[in-house]
Amino acid sequence: MQTSDKSISPATPPALPQYEQLKSLLSEINDIESAVSLLYWDQATYMPAGGATARGRQIATLRQLAHQKFTDSQIGQLLEDLTPYEENLPYDSDEASLIRITKRNYKRAIRIPASFMARVSQHRAASYEAWAQARPANDFSRVQPYLEKTLELSQEMAGFFPESEHIADPLINFSDYGMNASFLREIFSKLRQHLVPLVAEITSQPALENGLLFQHFPLQKQLEFCNKIIARLGYDFQRGRVDKTLHPFTTKFSIGDVRITTRIYENELTQGLFSSIHEAGHAMYEQGINRHYEGTPLAGGISSGVHESQSRLWENIVARSRGFWECFYPQLQGIFLRELGNVSINQFYRAINKVSPSLIRTDADELTYNLHIMIRYDLELEMLEGSLPIRDLPDAWNERYRSDLGITPQNDSEGVLQDVHWYSGYIGGAFQGYTLGNLMAAQFYEAALNQNPEIPVDIERGNFQTLHEWLRENIYQYGRKYTANEIMEKVTGTSLSVEPFLRYIRQKYSPIYNL
Structure with a gap:
């Protein structure tokens, strides 16, 4: 459904001074959190290794300060005072949405001591540096004690929410509000039932050539x-x-400063290309948020799943499509004439869409990618439940890859050390968003096509304005105003389903593999 910017233009400032006071306090907290993000960005890009200890302390200090300011009783009192005001406003008004989202975050945050957040921040910085050294050394033992501490902190965090059905539920909710372990088990099971035989059918055929x-x-x-x-x-x-x-x-750092990073390999073409497009998908989402939300909890992506849907939509549905390369392959050929001059567009298109079991998640094709996520998700639950000790994680990882994908990592770098998530955050709630994003991307794109059937022709012409504008008007501009379930219903008219994704992959891969 199409909307207009006018629908979310800033309302007349409310008469209640408490509302403006709340926004002012939230803006101060946002400034601190933006400074933390800048320190993380610097650590991952330009900071010398010698700065790790001090950086951990700096981040911990700011994190603790932000948490203390947000959980201050003054904000609790303002939210209580504003409750009658919120109840008399339309649900989707900017004012009611800001109060509602802040209240949800506040009720969660007051359960978590500021001292705990400081410990987490300091440990996270040290753990990241240990991972950055362990990964190239293929040595899990270097980071094992840090990961054991991460598991303890993750379990401690979950313990602040004892009413949860499963220990992973609070951690899942941090990233994907409204989701839980039970729901994810059900939807992942449905997806696996279709993916496993499809992947088996494809991989039973002669492999496509992608050496080019x-x-x-x-x-x-x-x-x-x-x-x-x-x-x-x-x-x-x-x-x-x-x-x-x-x-x-x-x-x-703000709607006016959204940065991306990429990883480029000189001996492989697609890593840099598709990681850049993937991150640009995230960034365009953040750049498209209503600028009047700046400095408030509304100025961000809805959830990890919705955020991932935007990156995967651009990376896979758009940039791995035949139409996309009808436009851009001649340009790519011109840049790398010696390497690609004798490679046809059909050869290139089939190569970038080759389905084959692989060890590295970020290198995985659209079909096997979700199996990578399910492996990680299952291992997370086992670690949190206490049935999988950290010392046994590399072996458990390798066994799952052998049983699920038929391949076994030869070292820690292509195994348990390949992803940064557990080494820079919590264990739990880190990976489910990727598969949720794949499912949501297909459902959103299907809705966009229903309203704008000309989009595939536009893509073939190198014109992305119609799709970009549709996403901005239907998803980006709203920031966090709605939950993932609400935006899915609002945009597509139905709840999250595996069917649009299954329709998409069947339509795409049937002609490639003559299914």
Whole structure:
């Protein structure tokens, strides 16, 4: 359903002074949190390794300060005073939404001691540095004690919410509000029932050739092409920048400053290309939020699943489509004429959509990717439940890859150390958003096509304005005003389902593999 900016234009300032006072306090807290994000970004991009200890202390100090200010009784009193005001406003008004979201966050935050958040922040910085050294060394033992501490902190965090049905539920809720372990088990089970036989059918056929992607592609040329592509998609370089890092991510300091990082390999073409497009999808979401929400809890993505839906939509549904490369492959060929001059667009398209079991999640194709996520999700639950000790994690990881994908990691770097998530955050709630995002992306895109059937033709012409504008009007601009379930119903008319994703992959891969 199409909307207009007018629907969310700033309302006349409310008469209640408590509302403006609340916004002022929230803006101060947001400034502190933005400073924390800047310190994290610097640590992952340019900070020398020697700064790790001090950086952990700096982040811990600011995190504790932000938590103390947010859980102050003054904010609790303002929220209580504003309850009658909220109840007399339309549910989706900016004012009611701000009060509702702040109240939800406040009730959760007051259960967590500021001292605990400081311990988490300091440990997170130290754990990240340990991971950054352990990963290239293929040595899990270097980071094992840090991960054991992370598990303790994750269980302690879950313990602040004893009413939860499952120990993972509070951690899942932090990232994907409204979701829980029971719901995820059900929807993942439905997806697995269809994915496993489809992957088996495809992989029983002769493998597609993708060696053409593994040649010498100079880094600077790759980076220039990637930046050109994401600018064409709609990433605003006047409000962002691109830097290199070990594990790509997006970070926002304000709606006017949303930065992405990427990882480029000189001997492989698609890592830098698709990680750049993936992160640009996250960033365009943040850049598209209503600017009047700046400095408030509304100025952010709804959930990890919805956020991931935007990155996966641009990375896979758009940038791995045949139409996309009808436009851009001649340009790519021109840049890498020696490497791709004799490679047809059909060969290239099939190569970037090859389905094959792989060890690295970020390298995985659209079909097996979700199996990577389910492995991680199951291992998280086992660790949190206490049935999987950290010392046994590498073996458990390797066994699941052998049983689920038929391949076994040869070292820790291509196994349990490949993802940064557990080493820079909590164990639990970290991975489910990726598969939720794949499902949501297909459902959102299907809704966009229903309203704008010309989108595929636009993509073939290198015109992304219609799709970008549809996403901005239907998803981006609202920030956190709605929950994931609410935005799904609002935009698509139905709740989350695996069916749109299954329709998408069948339609795409049937002609590639003659299914």
